[in-house]
Amino acid sequence: MEIRPAHPDDAEALAAVRRDVFAFAVMSPATVAHMITTSTPDEQPLHLVGLDEGRVVAWGSAAINTWTSDPGQAGINVHVHPEHRLRGIGGALSDRLHEHLQEIGAVRARAFASSSGVEFAKRRGYDGTRQMHYSGIDLRQPLPDQPPTPDGIELVGLDQVTARQAYLVDSIAGLDEPGDSPSDAVEFDQWVQEIWESPGLDKALSVAALAGDEIVAYHAVETAGDRAWAGMTGTLPAYRGKGLAKLVKSVALRRAAAAGIVGAFTSNDDENGPMLAVNNWLGYRRVETQTGLLRLL
Template identity: 40%
Template sequence: MIRTATPDDAPGVVELRAVVHPYLVRGVASTRQMIAEPPPGEDWTAYVAEVDGQVVGWVSAFRNIHTTEPDVGEIALPHVHPDHRRRGLGQALTTRALDHVTALGVRRIRTWAQPDSLPFARRNGFTPSREVRYSALNLRPAPPAPEPPSGVLVHPLAGLDPRRVHRLEAAAATDEPNDVPFERVTYENWVWDVWENLGLDREASTAVEVDGELVSFSLVKRDGDRMWSDYTGTLPEHRGRGLALLAKQTSLHRAAARGIRVAYTSNDEANAPMLAVNARLGYRPVASQWSCLRELP
C-alpha cells in the first residue's frame, strides 16, 4: 500500500533509512517533527510504502523555497528496503512524488540517485548533473581539541543569539556548489530547519568569532551515537585562514566527548576546499549520489 506518511511512521522510516542509507542521520524525534509540522511554505509531503504493517519505502516531495530561481520542486532520495525491491514500489513512490510537485506548478524538479539507480532516474525523465560524496569519520579516538589562533574565539552554539548564527549561515552558503542556488534563507525557515530541529546538538555545534563577528561555524545534528555535520561554512572574506577546519575539528572533538562514535558528512565533488578539510580530518568516502534534474514544459 502506498499512502501519505503520518507522524507514527517515524520509527519505521528511521529504521528503513538505517538499512538503505546508513550514512544519512535523522532520528525518530526530528523525523516525527518533520512529518507533523512540515516547513512553512514548502508544501512538503511524504509517502510510505507499507507491506504487512511494515514501512518498506519512503519518499518526500516539496517546493524549494531557498532559491530565487522560480518554480523549483524537489523529490528527496527515495528509500526502498532491499527485500522489497523490483516490485514496483520505488516507481509507485516516485510517481506520487512527481504528481505532488507537478501540481505545485513547478517547472524544474531535482531528485537524488545513487549510481546504480541512474537508469531508473533517466527512465523518469531526469538527467544526472552533479556528484555528491558521502564520507564517514570514526570518532574513537576523539580528534584532539585544536588551539584557536590569537584573537580568535570558539563558542558552542548554546548561548549564542540565533539571529547571529542565521546571518552567518545565510552569508556563507550563497556560493556553495549546487544545481539550485541556496541563496534565500529566511530567519523563520532557518529556525524551523536548524535551530529548533530536535536533532541539533548546540553544545557540539561550534561557531568561530573574530573581532566580535561570527565568521565560521559547523553544525552537528545527532541521532544517538551517530552525527551528521549538517553544514560547515565561513564568510567569503575570512576564507583561507583555516577557520572552517578549526570550527569542524572543535565540533567533532566536542561531539566525541558527548558520546558520538561516528560522524557523517557530504560534499559536492566540486567543493575542493571542504573536501580537503574533511580529508585532513580523516574522513573516508562511503557512498555517492547524483543530483538529477528534470525540466517540465
C-alpha cells in the same frame, strides 16, 4: 502494497528504513517527525509511506525549494528498503510525488541517487548533473592535532549564541555552496523553524568562531544516538583562508567523541574542493558517491 500519507507516528519506522537504505545516514525519529510536521505554505510538501502487509518499507517526499530565488525548483526523495525493491513500490511513490509537483507548479525536480538508483531515475526522465560524496570518520580513533586558535577568535558552542547570529553566518556562507540553484532566499523565521529548532541539532556539540559578537565560522552537528552528521560547515568570505573551517570542525569532532559519538558523517559536492581537503585532513573516508539528477516537469 499500500501507499498513504506519512504521519508523525511513522517516524521511527521511517528512520529505520532510511538507515537501511543509507547506512551512513544520520536522522533520528524525532528529526523525521519534525521534518514531516514542519513546513511553510509555499513549500507544499507531500510525505508518503509505502507499506507491505502493513509494515513500512518505503517512503518518499517532495516539496518546493523555498530557499532559492530560482522559481519552481523542487526536491524529491524516494527510499525503498533493499529487501522490497523491484516490486513496483518505488515507481508508485515516484509517480504520486511527481504528480503532486506538477499540480503545485514545480518546473524542475532535483534528486540524488546511489549507483543502484541512477537507472531508475533516468527511466523517469532524470539526467545526471553533479556528484555528491559521502564520507565518515571513526571517532574512536585519534584525530590530528587541533589547529591553533587565531588571535581575536573565540570558540563557543552554538548554545551560547543567538538564533539571529547563527542565521546570519549560515545564510551568507551558503550563498556560494555548489548546487543547481542558489540558496539565496532563506528567510529567518523559516530557518529557525526548520534548522534552529530541529531536534537533531546538538547546539552544545556544534562550534562557532566569534570575532567580537559576529560568528565568522561554524560547524553544525546533528546527532542520532551515537552517530553524528555535519549539518553545515561555513565561513564568512572575509575570513576564509585562515583555517577556521578546519578549526571549528576539529573542535566539534572532539566534543562529539567526548560525548560518546563513535561515527561522524558528512557530504560534499565534488566541486567543493576546500571542504573536501579539510575532511581528508581530519581523516574522513569515502563511503559512497551519489549522482545529482534533474528533471524538467
